[in-house]
Amino acid sequence: MPGYSELDPGAVLEALDAVGLRGDGRLLQLNSYENRVFQVFLEDGDVVVAKFYRPGRWTDAQILEEHAFALELAQAEVPVIAPRGLQPAPDTPVPVALAGDPPTLATLGTAAAPHRFAVSDRSAGRAPELEDPLVMEWLGRFLGRLHAVGATAPFQHRRTMDVATFGTAARQRLLDGRFVPEPQDVLWAAASEQALVLAQQAFDRLPGARQLRLHGDCHPGNILWRDEGPHVVDLDDACNGPAVQDLWMLLSGDRPTMSMQLESLLEGYESFMRFDRRELTLIEPLRTLRMIHHSAWIAERWEDPAFPAAFPWFGTAAYWQQQTQQLREQIEAMGE
Template sequence: MSQDPDTSFGNLTPEFMLDALEQAGLYGDGRLLQLNSYENRVLQVHLEDGRIAVAKFYRPGRWTDEQILEEHSFAAELAESEVPVAAPWLLGDSTLRHYQDQRFAVTPRQGGRAPELDDPEVLTWIGRLLGRFHLVGQRRPFKHRLHWASAEPGRVARDWLLNSGMLAPEIRPAWENVVQQCLASIDEAFGAIPDLKTLRLHGDCHPGNILWTPDKGPHFVDLDDAVMGPAIQDLWMLLSGDDLSMRQQLACVLDGYETVAEFDRRELALIEPLRTLRMIHHSGWLAKRWGDPAFPHAFPWFGTPNYWNDQVAKLREQVEAMRPREPFAELARPEDEVDFDGDGFS
């Protein structure tokens, strides 16, 4: 298996990170907590002045300084527009600091718990917040961040995997064939909306990146994957379960979203293409990070014959799911045939 060339990043220590923070004028009081993050190294630090900071050390080689600073600028713009996000602090003359061969940024800690996505009021509230988020995202485009408005991210992941040696010879032909079918379907789906509107997005808007507090509701964390793309990219990852459940959930989210922002219903046809794109991209991401000691420990099943056979089967299902049809043709309204007790949507 090929290795991530930056194996040293997997051994980044809390002591090193504390030294970097002190160089930036932030002094801890001794209390610190390593937070869960595979892509970056993240540390929660109690500072001597009473503030609680979250320091993120960026994986070398993933983003350029321009891409990171563009993300920071977007977060600041959202915060100035009173969209609740964790925006980086200005440390000296920049929000991005360099220490030896590492780069880092610091945000205030924002507490909260996972949102209860089986509650229609919670989904509607998140929908309103995403509408406000996207109104800010529409103001101007990203110049340096990635674009998720075609099959290109999937092609990049496919090419990397095919050149990595991580696909067993007996599995490679089937995987390559089904991925090619998927990429063609993704391009077809995007091409069917020639005037598709793209905007600055959160990019990784799954429930783990939304925190909820009883008094203030939801707020966003981690814009590390901010991209240009269609609005539906920030909505579909909130949906789960069978087709009926997802229709009901989406109806709630859109009920909130469309009170503050317009939504192009044609983008519903992009849900399965975007899901497929994420699946292919995720395999490439795991392969690229395999040299980081944290990854074999956390994902021991990755790269096995069972894993690749399972991927082939799932991607074949996605080929069928992406066949042209009327997606969510009749969205159930939140009040229609929904049981919000016990098991949630059913």
């Protein structure tokens, strides 16, 4: 499966031409490690964002579930940036296949560059002021509305946020690929194993906990704030899982500060969606899964030239010593 080496500006403009969106020659590559994302200025004066999916990461069915969820949220007037419907341009020299109902996923038909992409409207905003209780309450209302839609039916093709997928499998990929150098490999392996046992025990203590369709990666960088409130710009990691997964990454600071933030968040959330407060015991297990999964995510993409440049410390003894220490801290936190 090819990577992004052939995705130069000419190829991006050619791809958009194939779906009837003719660029005026100006484009800007936006910050994204996972996919390649471009802001493209069109001849008609409009500006769109084109996301080219990382080859091999998702199946078409998984991408189309992401798109369908975004469109369902938009239909319910939950502020998300949903993909545009696409159609092939007449007499395009580049074969393009479209999928979805409406068609939202395009695949270039050339053997040399079978890139899949989606197009959305450009949307601007600023980072939310998480220290403001009113902002946190507003974010809670927003997530409550998102989860009310997400609770109506599960994803059938996308992943589930659980220990096996985001912890055990990620850990094994790191060990099998020998990404952890000696002698840190033994120490990290022991700490990660113990941490995942505790994480699984925490999940096991909540039998029958509700599983929702989630944003999945709801950190502040994926939320844009405008005068009319928040909206999300990236559902690339949408998954099934517990509601608290979309809440905990918005908390920061010491424990008293996070407790106040959480109360504001839940005050807004429960205006639209009941929250099972037993799920608060999953915050540290979920943080543990994110740590291990993030290391595996970097390792799996190490052949992409963007990753060694962006994460030069990955693979060093210092990095894995730090990871081992943080896992030990997580073991202590989960044991409290």
